[in-house]
Amino acid sequence: MARFGALILAALLGAVAAQAQTTPPPAPRPQLRFGFYKHSCPPAEVIVRDAVRNAIIANPGLGAGLIRMAFHDCFVQGCDASILLDPTPANLRPEKVSGPNFPSMRGFDVIDAAKAALERFCPGVVSCADVVQFAARDAAFFLSGFRVDYKLPAGRLDGRVSLESEALAFLPPPSFNLSELVDSFKVKGLDIDDLVVLSGSHTIGRSHCSSFSDRISMPPSDMDPGMAFVLKGECPANPNFTKDPTVVQDFVTPDKLDNQYYKNVLKHKVLFNSDAALLTSTQTARKVVENAFVRGRWEKKFAKAMVKMAAV
Ligand code: HEM
Numbered sequence: 001m002a003r004f005g006a007l008i009l010a011a012l013l014g015a016v017a018a019q020a021q022t023t024p025p026p027a028p029r030p031q032l033r034f035g036f037y038k039h040s041c042p043p044a045e046v047i048v049r050d051a052v053r054n055a056i057i058a059n060p061g062l063g064a065g066l067i068r069m070a071f072h073d074c075f076v077q078g079c080d081a082s083i084l085l086d087p088t089p090a091n092l093r094p095e096k097v098s099g100p101n102f103p104s105m106r107g108f109d110v111i112d113a114a115k116a117a118l119e120r121f122c123p124g125v126v127s128c129a130d131v132v133q134f135a136a137r138d139a140a141f142f143l144s145g146f147r148v149d150y151k152l153p154a155g156r157l158d159g160r161v162s163l164e165s166e167a168l169a170f171l172p173p174p175s176f177n178l179s180e181l182v183d184s185f186k187v188k189g190l191d192i193d194d195l196v197v198l199s200g201s202h203t204i205g206r207s208h209c210s211s212f213s214d215r216i217s218m219p220p221s222d223m224d225p226g227m228a229f230v231l232k233g234e235c236p237a238n239p240n241f242t243k244d245p246t247v248v249q250d251f252v253t254p255d256k257l258d259n260q261y262y263k264n265v266l267k268h269k270v271l272f273n274s275d276a277a278l279l280t281s282t283q284t285a286r287k288v289v290e291n292a293f294v295r296g297r298w299e300k301k302f303a304k305a306m307v308k309m310a311a312v
């Protein structure tokens with residue numbers, strides 16, 4: 001019996017070894033826990049929060065970048081910090097240089113600062129993947145005036161696979177319609193409610209003109225004509241890499257993480273087709289109305305959805 005077991009084991013190992021030559025072994029799925037660094041690095045979460053606080057005092061836009069970074073990390077290879085990897089001779093085109101991330105993604109310096117402080121206190125303990133998700137949590141905390149306040153389980157592992165092609169395949173572009181958006185979230189285990197709730201992030205930060213230029217040119221989109229007129233004044237007719245200014249996403253409370261986004265959606269005063277698309281089904285439109293008018297509802301849901309996304 002023992003010999004038989006050993007044979008099976010040997011066969012299995014052989015199969016694993018054979019597979020390892022072609023594809024890397026699948027990453028183990030870490031079990032996330034609250035207070036993961038309680039013993040191994042007690043000040044970990046405080047250190048990240050301090051770095052994020054300092055950054056946001058200097059520039060609230062960095063907080064917006066950090067929240068977006070958490071999303072873009074989780075949707076490609078899971079939340080594994082693969083978005084942080086720079087090009088190397090062996091991998092010239094990582095996620096970081098892909099269109100959805102470059103040149104628009106910001107906040108990398110904040111992660112570096114947090115990581116540097118962590119290395120001084122507890123070298124080699126805290127994963128970059130956890131730092132990215134903690135940083136987004138803390139950015140939400142400060143930009144919401146402490147209203148979005150949630151605990152985040154940790155223990156994520158850092159990945160080493162980072163491919164531009166996967167960023168292009170999995171990050172939804174702003175031109176997507178509702179069914180395309182729903183599908184891109186579904187693939188990551190997120191549902192329609194998560195889509196509506198997380199899209200509320202577009203209540204802070206900026207966008208480059210190139211991300212919505214289709215919506216302010218002919219033929220006219222469903223964007224509010226007054227807003228389209230203002231944007232035409234801020235954007236060149238054909239934005240390109242050398243000339244691509246930015247505008248704020250939420251012109252009412254640009255640096256506040258609040259439910260203003262949903263009021264903007266209802267007034268057709270949002271930048272992207274993906275934002276406007278939330279009104280194209282009665283199911284999602286109803287959720288937009290709830291988030292816009294039920295006081296405190298969105299903040300709670302957002303915290304929950306961020307925790308869910310951070311487990312992808
Ligand atoms: C539903 C599909 C989504 C699409 C199509 C989308 C698309 C975009 C685009 C095109 C920009 C502007 C980038 C630029 O030109 O600078 C942007 C910005 C932003 N997005 Fe999204 N996004 C989506 C979902 C999300 C989610 C789920 C989050 C976070 C949980 C998020 C957070 C942000 C933030 C905070 C910004 C502002 C970034 C900054 O100011 O640097 N977005 N998004």
Ligand SMILES: *[C@@H]1O[C@H](CO)[C@@H](O)[C@H](O)[C@H]1NC(C)=O
Binds near residue numbers: 179
């Ligand atoms: C969304 O776009 C896809 C691909 O272009 C198309 O097949 C689908 O019918 C569209 N869905 C809606 C609801 O317009």
Ligand SMILES: *[C@@H]1O[C@H](CO)[C@@H](O)[C@H](O)[C@H]1NC(C)=O
Binds near residue numbers: 237
């Ligand atoms: C980029 O766009 C600007 C303004 O539309 C234009 O003046 C410039 O020539 C363009 N540059 C390139 C490289 O296409």
